[in-house]
Amino acid sequence: MKTVMFIGYGSMARKVHEMLPKDIKLSTILASARSAERLKREMGESVTIITAVEELIKTPDIAIEMAGQEALKEHGLKVLQKKIPLGVVSVGAFTDEKFAVALHDAAKTQGVNIHLLAGAVAGIDGINAASLAGLDKVIYQGRKNPSGWRGSYADELIDYDSLEQSTIFFTGTAREAASLFPDNSNVAATIALAGVGLDETQVELIADPALTHNIHHIVAEGVFGKLELSITGLPLAENPRTSSLAAFSALRLCHQVNQVLQL
Numbered sequence: 001m002k003t004v005m006f007i008g009y010g011s012m013a014r015k016v017h018e019m020l021p022k023d024i025k026l027s028t029i030l031a032s033a034r035s036a037e038r039l040k041r042e043m044g045e046s047v048t049i050i051t052a053v054e055e056l057i058k059t060p061d062i063a064i065e066m067a068g069q070e071a072l073k074e075h076g077l078k079v080l081q082k083k084i085p086l087g088v089v090s091v092g093a094f095t096d097e098k099f100a101v102a103l104h105d106a107a108k109t110q111g112v113n114i115h116l117l118a119g120a121v122a123g124i125d126g127i128n129a130a131s132l133a134g135l136d137k138v139i140y141q142g143r144k145n146p147s148g149w150r151g152s153y154a155d156e157l158i159d160y161d162s163l164e165q166s167t168i169f170f171t172g173t174a175r176e177a178a179s180l181f182p183d184n185s186n187v188a189a190t191i192a193l194a195g196v197g198l199d200e201t202q203v204e205l206i207a208d209p210a211l212t213h214n215i216h217h218i219v220a221e222g223v224f225g226k227l228e229l230s231i232t233g234l235p236l237a238e239n240p241r242t243s244s245l246a247a248f249s250a251l252r253l254c255h256q257v258n259q260v261l262q263l
Ligand SMILES: NC(=O)C1=CN([C@@H]2O[C@H](COP(=O)(O)OP(=O)(O)OC[C@H]3O[C@@H](n4cnc5c(N)ncnc54)[C@H](O)[C@@H]3O)[C@@H](O)[C@H]2O)C=CC1
Pocket: 007, 008, 009, 010, 011, 012, 013, 030, 031, 032, 035, 066, 067, 068, 069, 070, 071, 074, 089, 090, 091, 117, 118, 119, 120, 121, 182, 183, 184, 186, 187, 190, 239, 241, 242, 243, 246
């Protein structure tokens, strides 16, 4: 039986746990100090709850971060230093160049991989393949109901009470988007790292009170031709910021632990 450690046990991680394949066991949760005691009561003996990588007793086959950019910065390096492959959803942390280099070097030294998950979007494979031949431009638009932006830096840019129609409240680069909106725009960083980079990928963020889904629209043009892709993703019931597909992309990595055929 292969084992997985989750870093963070919020909306996304709970969904992945609920759907884990039978041959993968959640052995450990690396939780925040605030939630550790509550999780110990909830999980009983079945899952070990720790708050630091140093407390790890049995090494899992893979660790998946689903806790936020700061948590990735807190635990990512230590996970890799234990030779544990690492799945990452808070890809926006890679906007911090020093951290990105340190994480990359640690993985290389230890001989393990970092899996940057596609998260809430699709088409990362195609964008990455196209980038090898040359991409002229990549544009990402993220549209959510205002509830999907609340609690972020958007609060300073949007007057929620008077918002009646679809409104672009941010235009900038993927680097700016993923660092200004760390819980809502990690996909901008993922698309950028697959394609033309964090400073060349154009991003527009939109609040639309009529929306019940999170809409991700990507346009990429280059030597290969043109890609235009739109995802109308259902948010997780527990967290309107997070599209359910992001959880399923982490679930996919759990499946891949036992898969010979890697799609
Ligand atoms: N790439 C993508 O498509 C997406 C990425 N994300 C990223 O995934 C993260 C998780 O999303 P949700 O589960 O919806 O958020 P959530 O807020 O429901 O859960 C986050 C969990 O992480 C825990 N946590 C926070 N700091 C921690 C730390 N230092 N160590 C251990 N645990 C810690 C919290 O206690 C909470 O249980 C988001 O913060 C965002 O960075 C979210 C949506 C899409």
